[in-house]
Amino acid sequence: MSDNLQxxxxxxxxxxxxxxxxxxxxxxxxxxALLVAFTLGFGSRAHTxxxxxxxxxxxxxxxxxxxxxQIFWLYYVLPLPPFYVELxxxxxxxxxxxxxxxxYASEVVRGSINSVAKGQWEAAIAxxxxxxxxxxxxxxxxxxPLMIPMFTNLLIQLVKGSALAAYISLHDLNFFTNELRERxxxxxxxxxxxxxxxxxxxxxxxxxxxxxxVRAKNRLGTGPTLREVLRLAPVQTTADVGAGGPAPAAxxxxxxxxxxx
Amino acid sequence: MPExxxxxxxxxxxxxxRFGDNVVLDGLDFTVAQGDRVTLIGPSxxxxxxxxxxxxxxxxxxxxxxxxxxxxxxxEMRGGKRVAIPDKRRSLVRRRxxxxxxxxxxxxxxxxxxxxxxxxxxxxxKSKAEATTIAEALLDKVGLAEKRDERPxxxxxGQQQRVAIARALAMEPEILLLDExxxxxxPELVADVLGVLRNIAETTDITxxxxxxxxxxxxxxxxxxxxxxxxxxxxxxxxxxxFTSPTHERTQEFLRAVL
Amino acid sequence: xxxxxxxxxxxxxxxLPDLLEGLQITVLATVxxxxxxxxxxxxxxxxxxxxxxxxxxxxxFLVEFIRSTPLLVQxxxxxxxxxxxPSLTIGCVVxxxxxxxxxxxxxRAGIDAVPKGQWEAAVAxxxxRSRTWxxxxxxxxxxxxxxxxxxxxxxxxxxxxxxxAIAVVxxxxxxxxxxxxxxxxxxxxxxxxxxxxxxxxxxxxxxRRLENRLA
Ligand SMILES: Nc1ncnc2c1ncn2[C@@H]1O[C@H](COP(=O)(O)OP(=O)(O)OP(=O)(O)O)[C@@H](O)[C@H]1O
Ligand SMILES: [Mg+2]
Numbered sequence: 001m002s003d004n005l006q007x008x009x010x011x012x013x014x015x016x017x018x019x020x021x022x023x024x025x026x027x028x029x030x031x032x033a034l035l036v037a038f039t040l041g042f043g044s045r046a047h048t049x050x051x052x053x054x055x056x057x058x059x060x061x062x063x064x065x066x067x068x069x070q071i072f073w074l075y076y077v078l079p080l081p082p083f084y085v086e087l088x089x090x091x092x093x094x095x096x097x098x099x100x101x102x103x104y105a106s107e108v109v110r111g112s113i114n115s116v117a118k119g120q121w122e123a124a125i126a127x128x129x130x131x132x133x134x135x136x137x138x139x140x141x142x143x144x145p146l147m148i149p150m151f152t153n154l155l156i157q158l159v160k161g162s163a164l165a166a167y168i169s170l171h172d173l174n175f176f177t178n179e180l181r182e183r184x185x186x187x188x189x190x191x192x193x194x195x196x197x198x199x200x201x202x203x204x205x206x207x208x209x210x211x212x213x214v215r216a217k218n219r220l221g222t223g224p225t226l227r228e229v230l231r232l233a234p235v236q237t238t239a240d241v242g243a244g245g246p247a248p249a250a251x252x253x254x255x256x257x258x259x260x261x
Numbered sequence: 262m263p264e265x266x267x268x269x270x271x272x273x274x275x276x277x278x279r280f281g282d283n284v285v286l287d288g289l290d291f292t293v294a295q296g297d298r299v300t301l302i303g304p305s306x307x308x309x310x311x312x313x314x315x316x317x318x319x320x321x322x323x324x325x326x327x328x329x330x331x332x333x334x335x336x337e338m339r340g341g342k343r344v345a346i347p348d349k350r351r352s353l354v355r356r357r358x359x360x361x362x363x364x365x366x367x368x369x370x371x372x373x374x375x376x377x378x379x380x381x382x383x384x385x386x387k388s389k390a391e392a393t394t395i396a397e398a399l400l401d402k403v404g405l406a407e408k409r410d411e412r413p414x415x416x417x418x419g420q421q422q423r424v425a426i427a428r429a430l431a432m433e434p435e436i437l438l439l440d441e442x443x444x445x446x447x448p449e450l451v452a453d454v455l456g457v458l459r460n461i462a463e464t465t466d467i468t469x470x471x472x473x474x475x476x477x478x479x480x481x482x483x484x485x486x487x488x489x490x491x492x493x494x495x496x497x498x499x500x501x502x503x504f505t506s507p508t509h510e511r512t513q514e515f516l517r518a519v520l
Numbered sequence: 521x522x523x524x525x526x527x528x529x530x531x532x533x534x535x536l537p538d539l540l541e542g543l544q545i546t547v548l549a550t551v552x553x554x555x556x557x558x559x560x561x562x563x564x565x566x567x568x569x570x571x572x573x574x575x576x577x578x579x580x581f582l583v584e585f586i587r588s589t590p591l592l593v594q595x596x597x598x599x600x601x602x603x604x605x606p607s608l609t610i611g612c613v614v615x616x617x618x619x620x621x622x623x624x625x626x627x628r629a630g631i632d633a634v635p636k637g638q639w640e641a642a643v644a645x646x647x648x649r650s651r652t653w654x655x656x657x658x659x660x661x662x663x664x665x666x667x668x669x670x671x672x673x674x675x676x677x678x679x680x681x682x683x684x685a686i687a688v689v690x691x692x693x694x695x696x697x698x699x700x701x702x703x704x705x706x707x708x709x710x711x712x713x714x715x716x717x718x719x720x721x722x723x724x725x726x727x728r729r730l731e732n733r734l735a
Contacts, residue, residue: 068681123366123425126317127380127432128356131348137379141370156588163590174593181600191597195589202588220370221412 007183008193011176018176019197025093025162025172026205030155032098033105040102041109055106062103067161071096075168093165101158105151112146113139145216152209156202163198173197268331270295270436270468271316276325278311278492285311286492288325295435296466300479300500303489304515309472311492313438316470317360318351329354329436356384359434363441365421367413367428373400374409377428385432392431399427403457419450423457430461436468437461443475451475458482476520480504488512546680549612553680554673556616561623565631566653568624587621592682594618611683619676626668630661 008015043055062070074096079086087095116139124134166174177194181187217223269292278286285308293299301309314320315327318335324343327334334354336343367376377399378392387395400406403423405416413421422442429437439458443451455478462469462482473479479486480500488496488503488511496509504520507513564583568576586594591614598614599607634657642652 066678066681117366119362119364119366120368122317122319123362123368125319125355126358126360126362127428128352128384129380130352130384133383137383138368138370142368160588160590160592163592174590177593178596187597187600191593191600195585195593195597198589198593199585206588221414222369 004184004186004189008180011180011183014171014176014179015173015197018171018173019201021090021165021170021172022159022162022174022198022201024090025097025165025170026155026159026201028090028094029097029101029158029162032094033100033102033154033158036098036102037105037109040106041113044106044110045113059103059106062099063107067096067100068164070100071164071168089165089168089170092168093162093170096164097158097161100161101154104157105154108147108150108154109143112143112150115146116142142220145213145220145222148209148213148216152206152213155205155209159198159202159205173201268295269293269328270297270330271470272326272328272331273312274326274328276315276327277323278308278315278320279323284492286315286322289492289494291487291494293436293468293470296468297485298462298469298471298483299485299487300471300473300483301487301489302473302476302479302515307489308492309489310440313360313440313470313472316358316436316438318355321345329357356432357435358438359429359432359436360438360440361422361425361429361442363445365413365418365425365445367421367425369412369414372410372412373405373416373424376413376424377431380428381431396427396431399430400424402460403427404453417450418446419453422446422454426454426457426461434467436470439469439471439473441472441474443473474519476504476516488515490515545608546677546683549608549615549680549683550673550677552612553615553619553676554669556613557619557623557672557676558669560616560620562627564620564624565627568628569631583621583624586618591615591618591679595682608683611680615676615680615683619672622672623665623669626665626672627661629668630664631657633664634660 040055040059043051044059046052046055071092074087074092075089077083078092120138120142121134124138129138162172163174165172166178173194177190177197180190180193184190211226214223214226214229218225271293273289273291276286276289277284289308289312301312303309311320315322315335316329321335326336326338326343332354333346335351336345338344367373368379371379374393374396377396378387378389381387381392381395382389397406397409400409403426405420405423405427408416408420408424413424416424422445426442442458443454446454455475458478459482461467469482471479471483483500486498486500486503487494488507488509490511496503496507496512498507503512504516507516564579567579568583570576595611595614598610602610638656638660639652642656647656
């Protein structure tokens with residue numbers, strides 16, 4: 001066991017690199033996913049058919065084909081004729097993660113916007129606020145806190161999905177885990193270490209997202225401030241900000257999408 | 262702006278509104294003069310809310326025209342054809358119309374004051390200082406000056422509705438639409454809201470279109486009552502007449518049921 | 521790359537039987553995994569409700585742990601650990617356990633949605649614990665969970681290629697070693713994607729309709 005630890009310490013620089021690559025994939029993918037989500041989410045609720053239909057098709061396409069297929073396609077097929085597009089592996093990973101989870105997240109965006117009370121839209125129209133203004137100042141501030149918990153779930157899914165990167169020659173956390181196993185020849189030790197690293201990354205991201213959620217809810221006037229929550233005073237709402245561990249990492253994208261009737 | 266005092270504030274010309282096969286308004290004609298206080302009464306489903314929503318562009322008529330101060334609103338006749346007016350132009354007319362909703366619909370992400378000054382600043386282009394001064398005067402008028410920095414969610418229903426009234430008034434509308442604004446309130450909170458509305462009726466010359474089940478209030482505030490049934494006006498008169506000696510049988514029935 | 525590596529319908533057709541077989545296995549893995557997930561998820565949900573901290577805390581941690589770490593890494597781990605079992609069996613079990621952690625949340629929500637009055641009525645009638653669960657709570661809770669179940673079945677189906685990801689990479693490496701043309705990954709991967717779309721899209725439509733029906 002002390003041998004294992006020695007190997008582990010020796011490999012610490014690689015571990016740092018692996019975590020860095022996983023984080024790059026996660027954050028890059030998340031930013032792209034967010035862009036995709038809002039573009040397709042708004043596109044899906046557009047009035048004009050030529051914006052709505054393509055958005056729906058793209059969403060269904062990326063949701064319908066698997067992430068594995070998408071990432072492999074980008075990496076193994078795209079460099080071939082007739083495409084001849086050779087992407088950097090990191091770009092491949094970010095692109096696949098961003099498009100795939102962006103498609104799911106667009107359903108969250110659409111669903112959350114649709115679930116803001118109809119009266120809010122009507123009041124904004126009655127005050128003659130312009131369509132952009134309605135969305136920016138009235139609807140989005142109310143839809144955003146609804147989106148965050150579902151985005152949190154998707155973000156954890158994205159971290160987990162990023163493990164595929166090891167198969168497109170990236171030296172991420174998954175790759176490191178395998179490396180550690182080859183060095184120590186101890187499967188249980190190295191995979192426990194690897195999984196724990198993933199767990200810690202997911203846990204920290206969840207904490208950050210929960211903080212974001214508390215803040216958004218507080219801005220909406222429906223929750224305590226972040227400071228109140230962190231003080232760990234017995235505030236009633238701590239239960240629903242998820243004090244214990246990552247929130248359910250479910251495919252809640254569909255939950256978001258189903259809010260609209 | 263009113264061209265002259267005889268141009269009606271609101272005019273419906275043969276307005277038809279259908280929801281699927283359900284014809285809610287079937288060729289409705291009526292006018293509301295400048296400064297009139299008109300109460301719409303009638304059984305549930307007779308189309309009262311629909312009329313107000315048409316006036317707020319929350320619904321769109323299938324046929325006919327709606328004029329505000331003589332100006333076409335959502336549709337106009339051009340070369341003998343009825344064509345829709347684009348939203349940019351509608352918005353200029355819509356600015357003259359304000360509405361208070363049954364469910365208040367205050368924006369929860371803004372404070373009371375922010376709710377009131379949002380549209381005057383961003384739609385009317387008022388400065389923040391000016392909008393705030395006006396908003397504070399209005400809050401004073403509805404008796405909620407000390408709540409200006411509260412969140413709407415922290416207020417009672419009656420207080421929320423009074424803020425909503427102030428918010429609508431801050432846009433300085435010529436026409437105010439009130440759709441059962443006390444129906445969602447606990448009975449003991451109704452009086453405050455009606456008091457505020459009475460005060461507005463006395464101190465301004467805003468044209469008001471009121472849907473309410475508070476017959477006593479309707480009697481005090483309005484100068485005209487329209488009785489609706491199945492999307493048609495079946496009787497209209499001043500409140501005294503309609504509440505004491507209605508002529509139409511349906512009106513008699515309706516008033517017996519609600520009074 | 522030479523000309524022969526352009527898209528070829530012949531190769532696409534040739535790879536189809538293999539893919540269809542893969543599809544069969546995928547469906548099988550989804551079904552078996554779903555059965556494991558449904559049963560295990562319910563057990564976990566009930567255990568976590570027991571209120572026995574000695575049990576709920578470790579189980580809770582394990583659930584969070586499995587749920588927030590990659591299925592792919594778990595699959596490889598299990599494959600390395602239990603070399604004596606066929607990898608398809610391991611795949612089904614790992615898939616089932618992973619999704620059981622999701623399902624347990626669905627069940628928990630479903631159980632929470634059963635009105636408190638139902639529990640109180642069961643106490644008032646002096647029903648034994650087993651009857652309270654079996655005859656009163658679960659029948660109502662399960663109905664609440666059906667839509668969630670359907671959604672997870674679809675998303676599980678889309679994750680089964682993780683089972684093959686490992687094999688695909690091996691094939692790819694082999695292909696590179698033995699000259700490019702033995703494995704036509706262009707057609708294979710593209711066709712695999714289309715096949716997925718073909719199966720999973722109608723399925724999700726079906727699930728959505730089912731949901732609307734139940735709602
Ligand atoms: N969005 C809609 N879709 C379909 N039908 C509608 C819609 N809105 C209103 N209706 C129908 O239009 C008719 C008139 O409705 P409206 O709300 O105008 O009645 P009302 O006079 O305000 O009734 P109440 O006193 O109950 O408020 C009703 O039959 C109603 O079912
Ligand atoms: Mg109504």
